[in-house]
Amino acid sequence: MEKEWELFLAPYEQAVGEMKVKLRGIRKQFREQNKHTPIEFVTGRVKPVDSILTKATLRNIPIDRLEEEMQDIAGLRIMCQFVEDIHQVVNIIRNRKDLQIIQERDYITNKKASGYRSYHLVIEYPVQLITGEKKILAEVQIRTLAMNFWATIEHSLNYKYQGEFPEEMKDRLERAAEAAYQLDEEMSLIREEIQEAQHLFSHGRGRSKRNYFLHEQEEKKPIDE
DSSP states (O other), rough: OHHHHHHHHHHHHHHHHHHHHHHHHHHHHHHTTTTSSSSOOOEEEOOHHHHHHHHHHHHTOOOOGGGHHHHTTTEEEEEEEEEHHHHHHHHHHHHHHSOOOEEEEETTTOOTTTTOOEEEEEEEEEOOOOOTEEEEEEEEEEEEEHHHHHHHHHHHHHHHTTTOOOOOHHHHHHHHHHHHHHHHHHHHTTHHHHHHHHHHHHHHTTTHHHHHHHHHHSOOOOOOO
């Protein structure tokens, strides 16, 4: 059974690896042209088997229908500095010829009741195997650093309370979500000044430190399972 799962998940592992390389390549191109890059860093994961089985049970998805009905076995997360960057990244992905967008969910304009904000894309990505091409579904989450901070904390608390938050905790989380979004809006108002300062910083003494920080962030695994 373990070997069967390895074979089943192998194309998803390949897709995540390829997409991370491609997205980081986009970021590199912006930097090489001395432009602001809308991609701060990229992470990815393949959902663990126990999480797949748990979700399949909750959603009544038959095991033989996982490929068609579970959209987030492969998951990528793109972190951005500004809300404007999110929309730019979405447009970049829309214009790519090596994948197809199946579904878009704008939880920034239409936030969830919990306060959660992010932009989700479900894509169909072709993986080249020795047996031929295999198209798989993957979910791409695009959010700001502030949105990601809130979502990571909420995910941890959700695991503790199993979705049944105490009313006071629920209220605090909603207020925190709004505070995070207000931070994003304030940063957008001074975006040009921030980008100019970062350009000077990246071409001076701070460049190596910033690159080290980004490398460390990409090695982490914060995607919700």
